[in-house]
Amino acid sequence: MPVISDPHEINVDDLFVDLAPTFDVPLYLKCEGLNLAGSVKLKAALEMVRAAERGGLLTPGAILVESSSGNLGIALSMIAASRGYGFLCVTDSRCNPASRRLMESFGAQVHVVTRPDKERGLLGARIDYVSRLCAYDSRYVWLNQYTNANNWLAHYRGTGPAIAAQFPELDVLFVGAGTTGTLMGCARYFRERERPVTVVAVDSIGSVTFGGPALPRMIPGLGAGVRPQLLDSGLVDDVVMVPERDTIDTCHAMARRGFLFGGSTGTVVSGALRWLAGRPPGERLTAVAIAPDMGDRYLDSVYDPDWVHRNFGTPRTWDGPLSTALSPAPAPPPAGVARLTTSPG
Known part of the structure; x- marks a missing residue:
């Protein structure tokens, strides 16, 4: 076994x-x-976290932040909990309540964006929020699944x-x-x-x-x-x-x-x-x-x-x-x- x-x-x-x-x-x-993360997103989450650790981007005390409709957020919540990082998921109103509760069970924080960007919708508004947060506080590390x-x-x-x-x-x-x-x-x-x-x-x-x-x-x-x-x-x-x-x-x-x-x-x-x-x-x-x-x-x-x-x-x-x-x-x-x-x- x-x-x-x-x-x-x-x-x-x-x-x-x-x-x-x-x-x-x-x-x-x-x-x-x-x-245990329940989706294919576990693969990408693990690969991105490992690469950030190898590159020195993720260090003790870092807080991961990511825009996600649910599944990647759950995977990162689980990985962050197991590795001792904080995690903030920026999602929107379409995220299933069960997914939000699961992320919070792992100790993650969840921020729900409700007002879409006029041209780029809810996803654009989520990305803008993450960008502003990282510019404001250097503790936050954005793996950025959209470009990584x-x-x-x-x-x-x-x-x-x-x-x-x-x-x-x-x-x-x-x-x-x-x-x-x-x-x-x-x-x-x-x-x-x-x-x-x-x-x-x-x-x-x-x-x-x-x-x-x-x-x-x-x-x-x-x-x-x-x-x-x-x-x-x-x-x-x-x-x-x-x-x-x-x-x-x-x-x-x-x-x-x-x-x-x-x-x-x-x-x-x-x-x-x-x-x-x-x-x-x-x-x-x-x-x-x-x-x-x-x-x-x-x-x-x-x-x-x-x-x-x-x-x-x-x-x-x-x-x-x-x-x-x-x-x-x-x-x-x-x-x-x-x-x-x-x-x-």
Whole structure:
């Protein structure tokens, strides 16, 4: 039996779920939430903290500060507690109450931004707050997940190789786009391999990452109100934009099979189903999607019937594969946005 001394060591990193019995589609889901932080963000958080320690940026008495919609904040809360640092998470009103309580349980402070920047939304307002705080008090250390190369390096070194080892004949990989750290790390890794792999980014409608208009979004995690600085769109082969209504329906469909995944995972799987539904009949592909999170932190939102009804209306029901019941394809993006798939094909 293994004996551990750090909480990040409790981590199952080699588990894949076959979604064919659930959706009648050949799709494997890499589970990244089976750790004490509950999400894929543990990898980036650990890589960024270790790099800051090696570089002398993090010293005793330092207070970590980061802008996060929840998952990275939880991961940093856990790591800061285990290493003796303070931590302040700057989030906004979309952060799940369960996530805020979990961060505070680790001893972190949580500041909730409620007034969006006129042009850059709540994310822009969060970033501005962190910048002002660091300029005012030198004790605060901002790892800045939006520009920190260690964000994507964590997945270049870990997530990509793990998928390749399990699926050497991989054809297509679906990755959600938030800060785009996971997306860029995996895309760079597979670009360097001899066998071509199609990398498909999955994003939420209302996100500006791939050139669409900024619209209100209710589910935290994927998407951005400010274009991520880490993004190199030339490394992405295709993009699928997902309505939040489809995110919820996909989460519910998986829950009915006993898999309680988070909102980000629901978005990624929904985008993968939409993309695969547009492929030629009979085509055989080895397809993998990355599941960033688990569903326990969405019990008050995605899995709450009253919350769903208030924000999206009566939950939909259907017979047959979910891929046939997705929302109609959204309007195309502005001219000049390349490789954007908003409907199958």
